[in-house]
Amino acid sequence: MATIKDVAKKAGVSIATVSRVINNSPKVSEKTRQRVLEVIRELNFMPNIIAQGLQTKRTNTIGLIFPDATSYYFAEIIRGIIGVVQKQKYHVVISSSHDENDELRTLISMLQSGRVDGMVLMMPTITDSKFLKHTLKNFPVVFVCTNIKTSRSTSVIIDNFNGAKKVTSHLIEHGHRRIGFIHGSPNNFDSRERYRGYLSALANAGISKSELYEARGNFTEQSGFNAAMELFSQPSPPTAIFAANDSMAIGAIEAAKRLSLNVPNDVAIVGFDDISTSRYVEPALTTVRVPVFEVGEIVGKIILKHLSGEGGSVEEKIVIPVELVVRKSCGCKES
Amino acid sequence: MATIKDVAKKAGVSIATVSRVINNSPKVSEKTRQRVLEVIRELNFMPNIIAQGLQTKRTNTIGLIFPDATSYYFAEIIRGIIGVVQKQKYHVVISSSHDENDELRTLISMLQSGRVDGMVLMMPTITDSKFLKHTLKNFPVVFVCTNIKTSRSTSVIIDNFNGAKKVTSHLIEHGHRRIGFIHGSPNNFDSRERYRGYLSALANAGISKSELYEARGNFTEQSGFNAAMELFSQPSPPTAIFAANDSMAIGAIEAAKRLSLNVPNDVAIVGFDDISTSRYVEPALTTVRVPVFEVGEIVGKIILKHLSGEGGSVEEKIVIPVELVVRKSCGCKES
DNA sequence: ATGAAAGCGCTAACAT
């Protein structure tokens, strides 16, 4: 690999001059600039980013931490982020984490080791926010699906509350009163907000909540299946179920089929997210669409904004609107 | 951020000693080691990776280039890779690419700028392999779904040929003779191999191929829909279709439904990949299962092997076996 | 066992 010295020598100039042309400094005569550029091309030279970073304290890379789980959700968000930051010559280093401790460890190591200029954190179950706030003091961060505020952060969150409220209300409009809810992973921000929305819709309709109609899952299909089985085993089972995400809703549909319950006639089932499978299940799933890819793009734009120095003007919180997608599983005839 | 100097000063030793304890050098007295470690903890010191890298020429990071497309396939592979390399303290920097030029540009910049120690390349449509071979000379690389050989590479590929052969033969066993094929993106390695497998199965059964039964897609559902429509419009349309991936097969099923063709009675349809949606479509899709996550893990292990210096003993090529998954869309009764 | 010092490839004063 050719270094700046090689270029300087071959071009007959000092390394400072070479550095200047690399960085497009105006204080280089057109003539020398051309000579240097030529040599750079000849030698196939590219500045060593590591060395550059050591000096400038900028790495031009953004750290990404996300939960280690097969998930259309996160995959698309990441894709969105990469797409936008890459255009601004930023690189992305990615880490997955199994649990919260893991998350924090990775987080800290990325931070302290000077590897990244900013981070986007998808830690939906984070709880120790005081520690986090302290660690991230003055570091550019965007939180996805977690509502935390640090000195230089913004939170990008889905409008879980209203989405959940809408879809639950839709169930109520179908005449249901005994509406079950399947929770996602414990402490998960999205799940909690969706639960709040569910509760709010019930309250609006004057339906009192019942613990009997709530079951716990962890966002997987299997957990949705189990949770639904539990719900169905009640003496007076719910006539409708709202699962905190589509995967669990699909599991619940399986459970209904297993018990020879017709969906939506015997039991209506709805979900949240609108993953690609949802339109194919039988019956097609009524759900709430989250524009995941767009969320990623927004996140990317925001972190870039933070890094560009205009920190003062960045939003603290962005709520992404969602949309009710009515299909068959709720009892509607036409999709 | 505390630096090695701060630690040295506070511990009353030289920076060399601190460096030694960081790197677990045995030539430090136990006593000093403890003192230094203590100060490190107090100061919350972590070695600056950038500076370390400048000196050692190792970045402990692996570059990943993958096609920018929503894809369960790539998302899972990436997840597999990250999982294994992270355990060995490697970081992953990810780039997506829209087209081949894009790919090569990113590739080169990652390489030359000294940002990564090795790379994994998912470039299924790469064609300019001479250039690639030259650029990657002596650089540790693993190719995924591309059969290229450079001086320090290994190719990890799916057993597309046999998978395609099996699923096509299965169709033949059902009595089909007019079997259509929907190609994936032009120049795509997987698609081409699957086509070869299809051809081989036909040949084995003494069925001559016909251009009339081939249509071109690009791996998307929409393209599968269009391709199938084209196929169905033949005067004597195929009685079975093998699409080069599941998404296109699903699109083909939609097309059949649109024309009121019963699947599998009027036309059998099979795919490749076994994406999660495939078991939910109506009828459930017969396909070939690719153990995507495991592919990722294998890729991770291989690149680590390359980086650990035991380059000589690394396999040049690894073929991942696949498995026929029989469901309903082929005409079988029980799944 | 420990320290001094050179240097990795680059940027950014400062000097000319």
Place this chain on the structure above:
DNA sequence: ATGTTAGCGCTTTCAT
């Protein structure tokens, strides 16, 4: 407009 030089934070001889 160009060159000299001092670091950035670390590792690694080479002394001691």
